[in-house]
Amino acid sequence: MEPVSGDDQDGLDSRAARVFRETLDRTLESPLRLRMGGREMALGPGRNGASPGVASGAASPPDVVLRVHHPGFFSRVLAEGNLGLGEAWMDGDFSLEAGSLADLLTLLLRSRLDERLRGGWRLALSALPFRLRSLLRGPVADVRRHYDLGDELFECFLDESLAYSCGYVEEPGDGLERMQENKFERLCRKLRLAEGDRLLDIGCGYGGLLIHAARRHGVRALGVTVSRRQFETGRARVEEAGLAGRVRIELLDYRDLAGRGPFDKVVSVGALEHVPRREYGRFVGTIAGLLAGDGLGLVHTIGCNGPENVHDPFIQRHVFPGSGQPRLSEMAGALERHRLAILDVENTIRHYGPTAEHWLARFRAGRSRLDPSRYDERFARLWEYYLSCAIAAARASDAAVYQVLFARDRAVPMPWRRV
8 A cells, every 4th residue: 555645634634534533532541642644633531631530540541642654544444443453554554653552452442442343234244254264164274274374483472381372470570481380380280280190181282281280290191282383393392301201292183082081180271262162062071071080170261251252353364263252151151061060260361461462572572583485574563463452452351361170070179279
């Protein structure tokens, strides 16, 4: 797209720009300055010189200045919501002259602009083609499309364990390695892992949790993944750790695990998001069939803390095709139907923001090492937008990160404290 010239003043007066400005002006909870060409407009509270209200003890929102480079930006965002905004960022149609992309997205989420622009049928239709393609491909192909992008990409922004899920902050200064170590250990302690336990990890990624559990708790473990890159790299990492006699990783779909049990403990971190909603019962039923009579299970998943899970077209098209965020009620219903007793539920969403902030900082620092023929500038902007969405979602959306602990035996002894 051709950028607007520095002297062009028509863009901010177009019909689409007026609707965009009026919508933001009515809904924003903190101020935003909009620039295009040589003009600037202040939107939201404080635009007439009054200070926006800030709750006692709350930090003032960061200044956000959005510069529009292409007049089509306004109609694109009004028509397609986050898909239009994300693709406009990828195409360089706007930039931030103050504040970060995550700050802008947080501001829009807090103002519930996503809900106001959702437009019912319009965005439902924009998401429909991606959902239909996902149904035709199936969940295994969807998972491979993302996780087989290349080890070099994930090594660029993840920690040494290559953990690709929400970490856990115990101290404000925790770095990414410490946060993931904290998460691994909390999961192990929730599951009450003991020497000699048979542990199954469904969707084991690169094997970070398996390696931690075998080293620290003496378990014998099986991990399964449908990503060939994770399978190959994970096996190599297990070999390097000297744990090949205790940890095994297989290229296997959870639906093909029948007859592999019983396991004393079953864990799944970040896999349920890739299971179609129609298969939640099958996923939980598989775990129920693999757990020993006194066994414990834990599912860690990005979830939806609201009445409905609206599939974001940007994420469906560009990042995680076919993904979803299960509601807690859906998970509880599936567990109840398979007679698994829920022992504990924790929502760790507040830890996802710092996790994604570390990922974004590492990606920006390391992207120059990536092969530009595979990961060009447009891909880099896509990845920045995706990680910024994750930061904003943790701050201001209805997203959740659920850890649900359950048991076969309803009378299993429970500790007084979670961990």
